[in-house]
Amino acid sequence: MAERPPVADWASDFDPLDPDWVEDPYPLWREMRWRCPVAHTERFMGVYFASRYADVRDIAYDSEHFSSRRLFVREQTMEPIPAPPITSDPPAHRADRMVLLPAFTPNAVKRLEPHTRAICRDLVARIAGRCDGGRGECDGAEDYAQEIPTRVTARLLGISEEGGARFRRWIRDFFEKGITDVAIAERVVGELIEFFDAEIARRKREPGDDLVTYLLNARRDGEALSDAHINGTLRLMLFAGIDTTWSAIGTCLWHLASHNEDRRRLAAEPDLIPNAVEEMLRAYSPVTMAREIVKETEIGGVRFAPGEMAMLSFPAANRDPAMFADPDRIDITRGENRHAAFGLGIHRCIGAHLARLEMTVALEEWLKAFPEFGLAPGERVEWSAGTVRGPRRLRLVLGGSGGSSR
Amino acid sequence: MTVARRNPAPSGAWHVRVDRARCQGHARCVALAPEIFEADALGNGRAIGDGVVAPALVGKLRLAAANCPEHAITVAEG
Numbered sequence: 497m498a499e500r501p502p503v504a505d506w507a508s509d510f511d512p513l514d515p516d517w518v519e520d521p522y523p524l525w526r527e528m529r530w531r532c533p534v535a536h537t538e539r540f541m542g543v544y545f546a547s548r549y550a551d552v553r554d555i556a557y558d559s560e561h562f563s564s565r566r567l568f569v570r571e572q573t574m575e576p577i578p579a580p581p582i583t584s585d586p587p588a589h590r591a592d593r594m595v596l597l598p599a600f601t602p603n604a605v606k607r608l609e610p611h612t613r614a615i616c617r618d619l620v621a622r623i624a625g626r627c628d629g630g631r632g633e634c635d636g637a638e639d640y641a642q643e644i645p646t647r648v649t650a651r652l653l654g655i656s657e658e659g660g661a662r663f664r665r666w667i668r669d670f671f672e673k674g675i676t677d678v679a680i681a682e683r684v685v686g687e688l689i690e691f692f693d694a695e696i697a698r699r700k701r702e703p704g705d706d707l708v709t710y711l712l713n714a715r716r717d718g719e720a721l722s723d724a725h726i727n728g729t730l731r732l733m734l735f736a737g738i739d740t741t742w743s744a745i746g747t748c749l750w751h752l753a754s755h756n757e758d759r760r761r762l763a764a765e766p767d768l769i770p771n772a773v774e775e776m777l778r779a780y781s782p783v784t785m786a787r788e789i790v791k792e793t794e795i796g797g798v799r800f801a802p803g804e805m806a807m808l809s810f811p812a813a814n815r816d817p818a819m820f821a822d823p824d825r826i827d828i829t830r831g832e833n834r835h836a837a838f839g840l841g842i843h844r845c846i847g848a849h850l851a852r853l854e855m856t857v858a859l860e861e862w863l864k865a866f867p868e869f870g871l872a873p874g875e876r877v878e879w880s881a882g883t884v885r886g887p888r889r890l891r892l893v894l895g896g897s898g899g900s901s902r
Numbered sequence: 903m904t905v906a907r908r909n910p911a912p913s914g915a916w917h918v919r920v921d922r923a924r925c926q927g928h929a930r931c932v933a934l935a936p937e938i939f940e941a942d943a944l945g946n947g948r949a950i951g952d953g954v955v956a957p958a959l960v961g962k963l964r965l966a967a968a969n970c971p972e973h974a975i976t977v978a979e980g
Contacts, residue, residue: 594944601945602929770933774969832968840971844926849945852933 507532511539512569512784512807513675518881522824525812534798540569542804543786544795545812549820549836551796552813555787555806556840559585562787562806564843568671568883569786569805572678577685579732580725582843589842595714595721596729596846599707605850608648612854615647616861623894624865631895633872636753637887641746642739644858648850649737653730654706655695667739671883685731692730696723707733733847741851743782743886745858750887751776751826752863753871758828763867766860772828773855778835779826781811782884785839810836811885869894916955917978918963920947924974931966931975938963947974 503511506528511517517524528535529547537543546552555562563585565576576583581592598604623634634640646660666684674681692708699708711726721729752759762772785808789800800806814835815823821832838845845851871877872891880888918938920931931939931947938955939947947970955963967975 597927597944601927601941601943602932603941604945831965834969834971834973836971838928838971841926844928849929 507535508537509539510535510537510545512545513881518879518885521811521885522815525809525815526824529812529816534796536798540571540805541573542801543569544789544798544800544804544806545809546796546806547809547812547816548796549813549816549818552809552836553840554795555808556836556843558793559589559842561789561791561793561800563790564589564787566788566805567785568675569807570674570678570681571676574678574681577728578725579728579735581729581846582732582736583728586842591716593842593846595711595716599710600846600849602849605853608652608850609853609857611651612644612648612857613861615644616858619643620861620865627894629895631893634892634894636749636890636892637742637746638889640862641749641858641886641890642742644745644854645738645741645851648741648854649733652707652737652850653695653733654699654704654708663734663738667735668880670735671739672880675882688731688734689727692727693723695730696726736845737847737850739880739884739886740783740847741854743880743884744777744780744851744855746887746890747780747782747885748773748776748855748859749862749892750871750877750890751780752859753869753890753892755826756870758826759863759869760867761828762859763863766863768828769856769859769863770852771830773852773859774833774835775826775828775830777837777855778814778820778830778833779823780885781814781835781837782886783837783839783845784809784811784883784885785843808839810839866894914957915980916957916960916963917980918949918953918955918967919976919978920949921974921976922946922948924972926972926974928971930969930971934969935959935962935966939966 500511500513503509503514525547533548534551535545546555564583581589584592619640623639626632646663647657650657666688670681670684695708699712703709711721711729714721762769786805787808789802789804789806792802793800817823838848869892872893875891877887878889880886925946927945929941929945929947932941937959938950940950942948963977967977
């Protein structure tokens with residue numbers, strides 16, 4: 497990343513691409529919540545950042561003043577390109593969302609569990625094959641976390657799992673390089689439209705048991721969807737389903753690598769994994785969306801100016817002590833947990849149940865094979881910046897928790 | 903969680919209701935208390951049957967209500 501001007505004041509000049517924010521944002525947000533619960537920056541053409549749960553919830557619930565037609569903070573203007581239902585506002589939103597909901601209910605996603613488990617076992621076996629006498633090294637992000645949602649999403653869409661590296665390049669270009677250079681994000685969208693147009697044409701000739709065929713057969717208020725609508729929804733599936741879950745799985749591995757007690761407990765009591773997944777989703781929520789302010793309003797006593805963006809920091813909301821007891825403590829047995837990692841209100845993540853399934857199965861299979869692991873000594877963990885936060889490089893020592901711990 | 907106390911019924915049963923206007927389909931209730939909640943065709947949570955919950959399941963009921971991110975679950979005694 498290019499050198500950025502240092503932050504003058506976190507209340508009036510915050511920068512989500514600042515190295516401190518990228519590396520460990522939680523102490524910064526704690527201070528901001530106390531000192532300037534709604535911060536503003538002139539960077540990115542003007543952005544507001546709310547760090548209290550109640551304010552984040554108010555923004556998420558308010559589609560009158562906050563539109564979803566723009567969802568990302570960028571340094572230059574990008575024309576809104578519809579990807580329904582995530583970019584839809586009421587009243588169109590409801591029908592756009594109804595199209596997709598039946599395919600992502602808890603029962604519907606359960607059908608993907610055997611395939612997800614097979615993927616995880618295959619990856620674990622490959623990593624174990626490189627170990628010598630039960631000891632070895634790997635990259636938890638590259639060799640494991642990133643592969644799982646890439647392959648599951650490919651299966652869901654009925655496209656070849658071999659294209660994984662290409663999907664990930666598209667996603668990283670869109671979400672990371674595309675923040676500071678909109679031309680890159682626009683190029684990705686162009687390539688994806690072409691890619692999915694070819695998939696839609698193929699499924700019209702040869703229907704399959706996949707989401708492309710599902711959308712071709714779907715009805716919205718009794719009408720078939722246009723190819724452009726289907727293409728937008730498929731782009732959403734690719735953008736929303738891969739690096740989000742990859743980041744969530746990677747962050748779980750990072751936590752367990754650096755917290756021996758939690759790792760040993762989950763390895764010994766795998767029934768606790770679903771609850772631990774919820775707690776890690778709360779404490780390390782990967783996704784920060786944004787909204788375009790379309791009508792002047794006030795949140796937390798601060799005036800929000802139309803035309804600027806408001807970040808929707810579910811990760812900061814989930815560390816608010818007004819909502820969560822002892823929020824910076826990661827308690828894998830936490831009972832009451834109304835976390836907002838998958839958003840709040842009408843845009844609640846449609847893939848939430850699939851993400852939970854992937855995270856749970858990923859941890860079950862990993863811990864069965866590697867109950868002992870730790871961070872590789874002297875190796876730096878690299879975190880992604882922008883909309884989705886997770887480890888992109890996570891060197892691990894397997895067999896014996898030889899690495900650093902805390 | 904909203905707890906409205908009425909005169910306890912002799913059975914000691916509890917009533918639960920999911921507010922359809924608030925529910926957004928997080929389905930935490932279905933995951934935490936599948937004896938009490940089920941998902942409809944769109945994935946939204948609803949109480950199984952008439953929403954009467956046996957006293958033995960009250961702990962699970964409270965846990966489910968305390969994990970609803972949209973505060974959509976209302977529990978009433980009696």
